[in-house]
Amino acid sequence: MKKKAGLFDLDGVIFDTEGQYTQFWSEEGKLLQESSDFSARIKGRTLKEILDRYFPDQKQADEVIKRLSRFEQEMVIEYIPGAREFILGLKEQGVKLAIVTSSNDLKMQNVYRLHPEVKKVFDVIITADKITRSKPDPECYLLAARELGMKKEECVVFEDSFSGLEAGRRAEMKVVGLATSNPAEKIADKADVVVPDFRGLSFTDILN
Structure with missing residues (x-):
């Protein structure tokens, strides 16, 4: 066909943009004391899924959203x-x-x-x-x-x-x-x- x-x-x-996101999520993973492959593990996941699984605390999730929003506004596309x-x-x-x-x-x-x-x-x-x-x-x-x-x-x-x-x-x-x-x-x-x-x-x- x-x-x-x-x-x-x-x-x-x-x-x-993948390299920029890898850097961002690697830094977020460090805050969680996650392993160095954190950014690889969350690739392809929606933001909601990432927050629900790794940032269940609402205050913590809100902070991640703020950082991500600021990052995306400044990133090179x-x-x-x-x-x-x-x-x-x-x-x-x-x-x-x-x-x-x-x-x-x-x-x-x-x-x-x-x-x-x-x-x-x-x-x-x-x-x-x-x-x-x-x-x-x-x-x-x-x-x-x-x-x-x-x-x-x-x-x-x-x-x-x-x-x-x-x-x-x-x-x-x-x-x-x-x-x-x-x-x-x-x-x-x-x-x-x-x-x-x-x-x-x-x-x-x-x-x-």
């Missing part, structure tokens, strides 16, 4: 190399586009402020506020396909995190792994195709 839709994770796939050109190319070809992210609407407002083209280019944007189960559960990708009016067999998922790659697989969609957050060899068995970034990439390359 012909692939007609591209479903993109946000951080580490469209925008080069730049495209992964080649991502903007690749996505605009798909749009011109008539491919339906969705963002599927564990970020909430508040974070997305900052994205729209810095990159207003995002709301115009993507047909559907699935955020943490629209789902009940985060990645690796496939709910978010299946919801995106439904909102696009596409069958799962018509969709290609673009992901970088282990939980996101698993979500795409469990949604029974073709999965492209971006080696932006993890080494290519670490995600090779979790994706149908692995690429370093979007430079020089075409949709035809992926499908073949």
